[in-house]
Amino acid sequence: MAQERSVLITGCGIISAIGLDCSQVLESLLANRTGIAPLKYLRTEHTEFPVGEVKLTDEEMERIMGIEPGTPVTRTALMGMIALKEALADAKLDKNVLRQVGFVSGTTVGGMDKSERYYLDFIENDTRNEYIGTHDCGSCSEMIADSAGRFKSVTTISTACSSAANAIELGADMIRAGEADIVVAGGSECITKFHLNGFNSLMILDHNQCRPFDAERAGLNLGEGAAFVVLESRESALRRCVAPVALLSGYGNACDAFHQTASSPDGEGAYLAMSKALADAGLQPSDIDYINAHGTGTPNNDLSESQAMKRIFGSIVPPVSSTKSLTGHTTSASGAIETVICILALKNGFVPVNYGWEHPMEDGIVPNMDLHPNGALKNVLCNSFGFGGNDSSLVLTLADSVK
Amino acid sequence: MSSSSESIKILSAKQISIQKPLSEEWMDAPERYTDDFVRAVDPDFKQFISAGDARRMGRLLKRALATSLSALQEGGVMNPDAIITGTGFGSVENTELFLDAMVREGEHMLKPTQFMQSTHNTASSLIGIHTHCHGYNSTYSQKGLSFDSALYDAWLQFRLGKIGTALVGSHDEMSPVFAGFMRKAGHVREGEICSEAAVSVLLASGADAPALCTLEGVKLLNRPDETELKAAIADMLGGSMPDAVMTGMSGNADNDSRYSILGDILPGVALLRYKHLFGVNFSSSAIGFYAAAYCLAKGVIPAVLAVDGKARECSKGILLVNAVEGRHYSIIYLKPVCGKV
Amino acid sequence: MILKLKQEIIEVLNLEDIKPEDIDNDAPLFGEGLGLDSIDALELIVLMEKNYGIKLQDPAKGKEIFKSINVMADYIQKNRTR
Numbered sequence: 001m002a003q004e005r006s007v008l009i010t011g012c013g014i015i016s017a018i019g020l021d022c023s024q025v026l027e028s029l030l031a032n033r034t035g036i037a038p039l040k041y042l043r044t045e046h047t048e049f050p051v052g053e054v055k056l057t058d059e060e061m062e063r064i065m066g067i068e069p070g071t072p073v074t075r076t077a078l079m080g081m082i083a084l085k086e087a088l089a090d091a092k093l094d095k096n097v098l099r100q101v102g103f104v105s106g107t108t109v110g111g112m113d114k115s116e117r118y119y120l121d122f123i124e125n126d127t128r129n130e131y132i133g134t135h136d137c138g139s140c141s142e143m144i145a146d147s148a149g150r151f152k153s154v155t156t157i158s159t160a161c162s163s164a165a166n167a168i169e170l171g172a173d174m175i176r177a178g179e180a181d182i183v184v185a186g187g188s189e190c191i192t193k194f195h196l197n198g199f200n201s202l203m204i205l206d207h208n209q210c211r212p213f214d215a216e217r218a219g220l221n222l223g224e225g226a227a228f229v230v231l232e233s234r235e236s237a238l239r240r241c242v243a244p245v246a247l248l249s250g251y252g253n254a255c256d257a258f259h260q261t262a263s264s265p266d267g268e269g270a271y272l273a274m275s276k277a278l279a280d281a282g283l284q285p286s287d288i289d290y291i292n293a294h295g296t297g298t299p300n301n302d303l304s305e306s307q308a309m310k311r312i313f314g315s316i317v318p319p320v321s322s323t324k325s326l327t328g329h330t331t332s333a334s335g336a337i338e339t340v341i342c343i344l345a346l347k348n349g350f351v352p353v354n355y356g357w358e359h360p361m362e363d364g365i366v367p368n369m370d371l372h373p374n375g376a377l378k379n380v381l382c383n384s385f386g387f388g389g390n391d392s393s394l395v396l397t398l399a400d401s402v403k
Numbered sequence: 404m405s406s407s408s409e410s411i412k413i414l415s416a417k418q419i420s421i422q423k424p425l426s427e428e429w430m431d432a433p434e435r436y437t438d439d440f441v442r443a444v445d446p447d448f449k450q451f452i453s454a455g456d457a458r459r460m461g462r463l464l465k466r467a468l469a470t471s472l473s474a475l476q477e478g479g480v481m482n483p484d485a486i487i488t489g490t491g492f493g494s495v496e497n498t499e500l501f502l503d504a505m506v507r508e509g510e511h512m513l514k515p516t517q518f519m520q521s522t523h524n525t526a527s528s529l530i531g532i533h534t535h536c537h538g539y540n541s542t543y544s545q546k547g548l549s550f551d552s553a554l555y556d557a558w559l560q561f562r563l564g565k566i567g568t569a570l571v572g573s574h575d576e577m578s579p580v581f582a583g584f585m586r587k588a589g590h591v592r593e594g595e596i597c598s599e600a601a602v603s604v605l606l607a608s609g610a611d612a613p614a615l616c617t618l619e620g621v622k623l624l625n626r627p628d629e630t631e632l633k634a635a636i637a638d639m640l641g642g643s644m645p646d647a648v649m650t651g652m653s654g655n656a657d658n659d660s661r662y663s664i665l666g667d668i669l670p671g672v673a674l675l676r677y678k679h680l681f682g683v684n685f686s687s688s689a690i691g692f693y694a695a696a697y698c699l700a701k702g703v704i705p706a707v708l709a710v711d712g713k714a715r716e717c718s719k720g721i722l723l724v725n726a727v728e729g730r731h732y733s734i735i736y737l738k739p740v741c742g743k744v
Numbered sequence: 745m746i747l748k749l750k751q752e753i754i755e756v757l758n759l760e761d762i763k764p765e766d767i768d769n770d771a772p773l774f775g776e777g778l779g780l781d782s783i784d785a786l787e788l789i790v791l792m793e794k795n796y797g798i799k800l801q802d803p804a805k806g807k808e809i810f811k812s813i814n815v816m817a818d819y820i821q822k823n824r825t826r
Contacts, residue, residue: 045510103625108522110544119506122584132588136492137523138545142730145625153623154731155552158493158523158544166541173559194502197510198518203786203803255486255531255540260519262782272537387519388528390540455779458758512794515786 007172008244009396010232011091013083013186014340016225016327017052021086026344030371032353034326036209036221044193049205051191052223052328054079065147072130073143074111079226079333080144080188087184088148091230092242095149102180103151104171105141105228106163106187108332110134113192144188152180158332160386161294162253163187164227165335165394169251171231181236186228186336195331196222202261210297210329212322213306213367215359220296223328227336229343246343249379249397250283252276256389262300267308269391270294274312274381277393281379285313288395289377290351290368292338294385295322296329301385306364319368321354335384339394342380346398349377407564412607412614412740414478416693417470419443419601420681425473427697430705433680436596440582441682443599459516460529461496463576466601467526468533471570475534478605479612484566485539486530487556489549489573491685493523495581526574539566546590547651548623549573550602550689551725551733555621561608568610572603573689590728591683594654598682602689604696616699619720619736626730633668636722639736645672645720647704649695651687651727653678661726674710675721688725692735695721699739746817756791757784769813777812785810797825 012022017035019025028035036052061078062069065085093101111134118128133139141156157166164187171185199205199222206219229248237244254276256269263270278285294305302322309317323341324330330337345352351374354367382394421436422429424446443466448457451469460468467488475481492498501517519525524542531540539560543552550573557569576599577585585591606618620639627635648669652659653676665674675698681690698704698717706714720738727733750764757780771777774785785806792798798820800806809819 108524116502116506119502122587123580126587129587132584133590135584135588136544136546138491138548141545150626152625154545154625155543155548155555155623156545157541158490159527159540159542160522160524170541170556170559173556173563177559177562179559193505193510195518197505197513198501198515198521201513201515201518201786201790203515203789253539253541255528255537257528257531257535257537259532259781260525260528260783268537386524387522388524389531390524390528390542454761458760459783512790514790516783519783 006234007175007248008232008234008237009229009246009248009343010237010242010244011087011230012245012340012343013086013090014227014337015054015079015083016330016337017054017223018326022340022344026348028326029341029344029352030350032355034355036328042191042193044196046196046200048207049196050209050221052221053191054224072134074134074140075113075190076107076109076111076188077140077143079190079224080105081147083186083188083226084144084148084184084228087228087230093230098149098151100181101151102171102174102183103145103154104157104167104183104185105144106157106167106332106335107137107140107189108158108160108163109189109192109195110137110140112194113190116193159390160388161331161334162384162386162390162392163332163335165384165392166253168229168335168339168394169253169392172248172251175231175233181233183231184228185231186226187333188226189224189330189332191222191224204298206297209356210325211356212295212297212325212354213302213361213364214357215361217297217299217302219298220324220329223330225327225330225333225337227333227340229336229339244399246346246399247397248394250277250281250395251393252280253392256391258389261387263304263385265304265307267304269389270305270308270383270385271311273391273393274308274383277381277395281395283379283395287379288318288381289374290318290345290380291320292342292380292382293320293322294383295324297324302361302364306361309365317365319351319373320365321352321368323352325355335392338382339396342382342396346377346380346396351377407562407608409609411561411618412610413616413618413696414605414607414610414612414614415474416602416604416615416696417473418690418693419445419466419470420690421598422681429680430697430707433707438596440577440579440597459520461494461520463494463496463574464520464526464529467572467574468529470601470603471530471572474603474605475570480568480605480607482534482536483538483568483570485557485560485569486527486536487541487553487569487571488527489543489553489686490523490526491544491546491549491575492581493544494521494525495576495578497521499578499580530570546685547688547727548731548733549685550692551621551623555623557606558618558621568607570603570605573686574601575599575684575686577684592655592658595678596682598684600681600684600686600690602686602693604692614740615696616737616739619738622734624732627732629664632664632732635734636668639734640722643720645722646715646717647673647675647721649675649691649721649723651678651691651725652676652710653683661729662724665724673715675704675708676710677708680707688733691723691725695723695737699737746813749817750813752791752795756787767813771812773810773812774807796820798823
């Protein structure tokens, strides 16, 4: 199905447990080096859970962004600012053209890292009032956007673990509808006690390194980070003489409509999201060379997602891996972080390995353990499935393939 | 898919707020409040939600579901192509319970239901579960621009020809503790009532069904200067002149000054307001939208909405301008259904 | 003790319309009977720890222990530390 306006990706930025920018992340992916480690930065009682933290303190990130100490800012916003800075530089987007550029970010925790620290102060005194204003999701996006300049529009999507993927989809829709030539989209999320404890109360955290698609998998490891991509129309890229790093050739959003925290046994929402994305891209299942799975490592997700993949790909499932055993589950940011990982894979011709996998699951897919399993990578499918059944899939295509 | 130029109709709009729920009685005889914080008036939820289902839902979720099911029933669409909601603070009740327990009692024996229901997309996904809808489903959280963002997404989907029907809503609840936070952070200001609201709107393209009004366009602007704002409004109106402008004026001088530019851009056009009746919360703009839709449906703007206190006819259209905390603006244009006199 | 347990379950799971006498001591709690689900099981795990000092690390074990009121009460009697 031909698109009226192709959506190119002309820049990327990322910060995660496996690297503070694209080149560091690439290096870690090629070295198959995990960023999951014992808790170091978050102040919590639950130090028993391995996590994928960004290896910087808030103060170090403030220094990187040149923020005055004492300025109210949250960890989620700081990571977003750093990733945004890299994405804009990569796309050669100057501050003064941002007036025509849209901005969409995904987050769920927003400024909760500060809110949970100062909650009692919020109630009992006026010493931390400036952090009440940084609590909500929208404020977080505003801080990130404002650090770069004055964007045309700023909005925030909050669909749990598919937030950033949905942000990218909205950005692409804005371009296809002619609302903007350029939209920066992605997401950011830091680890907070709130959701660490929340996930623990649901008993879906692994006390060890997570093992997506492994028969002995026992849950997920939380991660944190941020990533943004610059989505651009072909005409605009030509006008600005910038080459695309990849093409966003299709995407799909569907609702599992099954349960608030569990995925349906037959993976209906995942199946529909992937199917829609393929149809939108005008591709057959056989055109997909790699799937970056949602693959959290929970017994429920990995089985459900396996079923959905088998329903689409039959017996010929392309190489699949989850990179969450490297980065941790970065929740709202995962859709963008994993999109950037897919772009790095496309550009550099490798397939990320499903780190930590050992035992094949009954009824599950067998993930990829080889950096160079097949021929060239051309089309990649990237899955993000959120609590509540908010399922989204993106199809990314190698830039050279674009005619 | 080719883009769609079919008109988008508002088939139904339902509210639960500090006025009588699921009713338009407020247009003639509104409740008047003087308190700083007023909770929404809830309907009997049993007509929409079974006890078994309701046991896990806080107030926000019950209201979101009740207004949604009511809007869907009235519009005759039980399986919309898209379900998109907005919320500024999400489920305050559950967030507060979980956070409070965690901070005061420690990080043990915390309740999973409270965490599960605290994520912002719970309303959207719950509606999806109840209606068995597998279509497009998303949630926006951009403070007072949340509904506007959700509506913008729906409008894009319609224009791209991806959907034929959409349920768009915005839901915000408050607690005494969070109402205090709203004031400390300046989200609710002097002269404004901190309130709650849940609004669900059913939209359909090219529908033959009876409709309240049509949606002409949605724009979101970040920090526009005067020139940009004027240009955006002119572009939206496309040379036509509305009967009135629905504003987010609230009685707070700083907030209301954001709308003074309308006197220059649209001299002589009546200004409307709703926050003096419905209070202020992050879903307020959805109330403004709902109110405007009913004015167009009835062909009359009631005196209680007019800043000058005069009732007037409504046959051309209503422009909605929402200024959010001095930076964002949304511009929405609603017109009467074609053929109405 | 059975009555207290029923009252605690009704409260924690917010079973507003149900009274202790409505719950049969041997009827299944999950699936049919009371119709509880996996999230309710997690809430009951929290209840066990909070009220009886019993820590359950494996959620899968919960399904056996919460089979019925009698089975649950029996387990609590044997393992309570409070």
